[in-house]
Amino acid sequence: MNCSLSFRWVPVAVLLTGLALGPAVQNSVGLARCQEPDPAADEADAEIVEKLAELNKLVESGKVPKALTEVRKLYKESGHLRAGYAFSQLIAQRCETLAKSNRKKAHELFLEGGELARELLADPGFPDAVREEVRNAIYNQACSEAVMEDAEAAQKSLGDLFEMGFEDFSQIEDDRDFAKLLKEETFQAFIADARQAVVEKVLRQAREEIAAFESFPFDFTTTDVVEQPLSLTALKGKIVIVDFWGTWCPPCRAEIPAFIKLKEKYAADIEIVGLAYERGEAEKAVTQVVEYGQKTGINYPCAIGDEATQDMVPEFRGYPTTLFIDREGKVRMLTVGAESYERLESIVLALMEQETSAPATDK
Numbered sequence: 251m252n253c254s255l256s257f258r259w260v261p262v263a264v265l266l267t268g269l270a271l272g273p274a275v276q277n278s279v280g281l282a283r284c285q286e287p288d289p290a291a292d293e294a295d296a297e298i299v300e301k302l303a304e305l306n307k308l309v310e311s312g313k314v315p316k317a318l319t320e321v322r323k324l325y326k327e328s329g330h331l332r333a334g335y336a337f338s339q340l341i342a343q344r345c346e347t348l349a350k351s352n353r354k355k356a357h358e359l360f361l362e363g364g365e366l367a368r369e370l371l372a373d374p375g376f377p378d379a380v381r382e383e384v385r386n387a388i389y390n391q392a393c394s395e396a397v398m399e400d401a402e403a404a405q406k407s408l409g410d411l412f413e414m415g416f417e418d419f420s421q422i423e424d425d426r427d428f429a430k431l432l433k434e435e436t437f438q439a440f441i442a443d444a445r446q447a448v449v450e451k452v453l454r455q456a457r458e459e460i461a462a463f464e465s466f467p468f469d470f471t472t473t474d475v476v477e478q479p480l481s482l483t484a485l486k487g488k489i490v491i492v493d494f495w496g497t498w499c500p501p502c503r504a505e506i507p508a509f510i511k512l513k514e515k516y517a518a519d520i521e522i523v524g525l526a527y528e529r530g531e532a533e534k535a536v537t538q539v540v541e542y543g544q545k546t547g548i549n550y551p552c553a554i555g556d557e558a559t560q561d562m563v564p565e566f567r568g569y570p571t572t573l574f575i576d577r578e579g580k581v582r583m584l585t586v587g588a589e590s591y592e593r594l595e596s597i598v599l600a601l602m603e604q605e606t607s608a609p610a611t612d613k
Contacts, residue, residue: 298330309340318344331377334370338363338384345390357394364391364407371414385414393427401431405440412444417452417590419445420507445592452593456583456600465581468492468562468573470525474551475536475543480523482579489601490575491522491594494555494563497542498529501588502570506546508591512598513550520598524548525555527569576601 301324308317318340325333341363348356367387370376376384392407408422419441422428431437470492471481482490493509495502509522528535535554543552560566563573567586574583574597583597 294328294330295332298324298328298332302333302336305336314340314344314347331370331373331375334366335380335384338366338370338387341366342387342390353397357398360387360391360394363387367391368410385411385416388414389416389421393425396428396431399430401434401437404428404431405437408440408444412448417448417592419448420511420591448592449596452596453599456593456596457603460582460597460600460604463581463583466562466564468575468581469579470523470559472553472556472559474553475526475539476551478551480551480553482575485521485523486579487577489520489577489598490573490579491520491598492573492575493522493524494527494560494566494569494571494573495524496527496529496569497538499569503546505570505572505588506548508589508594510547510549511591512594515595516598519602522550524550524552525559526552527555527560574598574601576604 302321305317305320305324308314308320318337321333321337321340324330325337341359345356345359345363348359364387367384370384371381388407388411392404392411395401395404395407408416422441423432432441469482471479471483474480482492491509491512493502493505495505497503509524513520513522524539526535526539528538539552539554542548563571563584570586570588572585572589572594573581574585576582582601585593585597
């Protein structure tokens with residue numbers, strides 16, 4: 251029978267000290283599954299794992315360029331996704347080193363890494379668990395093209411990213427690699443058009459997701475970190491965003507600027523509440539959140555979350571988890587993981603649209 255290759259993905263983490271074969275990812279990877287495994291595919295996978303383990307010894311001995319050459323050869327000859335993933339990570343590591351000493355060689359590798367990423371991501375069997383990581387190679391390619399002042403190529407790479415679902419325009423605007431291009435009218439127009447297309451797309455998605463979302467009971471009453479009362483009931487009349495987060499959590503921290511911007515823009519209509527779940531000693535949690543809020547300019551109330559509040563969220567999956575609650579106190583949407591500003595704004599706008607388009611009721 252014809253069947254796509256299926257195996258448990260073993261990520262190859264490129265460290266400063268070398269290429270390490272890490273533990274198997276537990277939550278699924280998967281390439282396409284079928285009823286009958288393909289013995290030949292399993293044998294091929296085992297062979298690639300063995301060869302990568304041998305090549306890891308080159309990296310451990312400091313022979314990274316040699317390892318890169320050999321992994322490139324292995325991927326070109328086998329076309330195996332695991333070898334491709336290892337190749338992409340070694341490219342990223344080598345680029346990081348070369349960028350400090352030889353920009354031209356680094357640029358060549360950035361280009362190769364971006365093209366490799368496109369090739370891997372075009373394969374439907376490439377694991378979802380590492381797609382975003384590999385997609386970063388295309389962003390890095392665009393950065394390198396911008397630094398090398400190849401505006402046309404940078405736009406092409408960014409355009410590919412947008413088609414793949416990249417939505418974080420703030421990242422581009424804050425990235426110094428794009429600083430010079432962002433001053434050019436042509437590039438500004440390109441970004442503006444791309445942003446508008448993304449906004450329209452994510453708004454359509456938000457409308458559909460809100461319409462299909464199954465709500466659940468949720469409430470909280472607490473005291474924030476500056477000892478002020480805080481409750482969902484008191485916020486009735488506003489759209490409320492509740493963010494389950496922690497100062498220790500990188501994706502949570504990455505999302506904070508978007509919340510700050512959202513609160514600044516829609517202060518009259520929304521309130522954001524950060525429920526922090528800190529690690530370590532409980533008595534230090536308040537201090538950690540206050541200090542982090544002061545450092546980052548958090549402009550909305552934060553409180554220390556408790557298990558009872560978190561348990562109200564069905565099948566809570568991790569941080570950050572964000573609830574979107576309408577003016578009547580009903581949960582209308584839930585997201586897990588860091589979201590772009592455009593995505594967060596689209597959900598708020600979709601909720602506002604529903605209010606203005608709702609038919610009037612007789613009193």
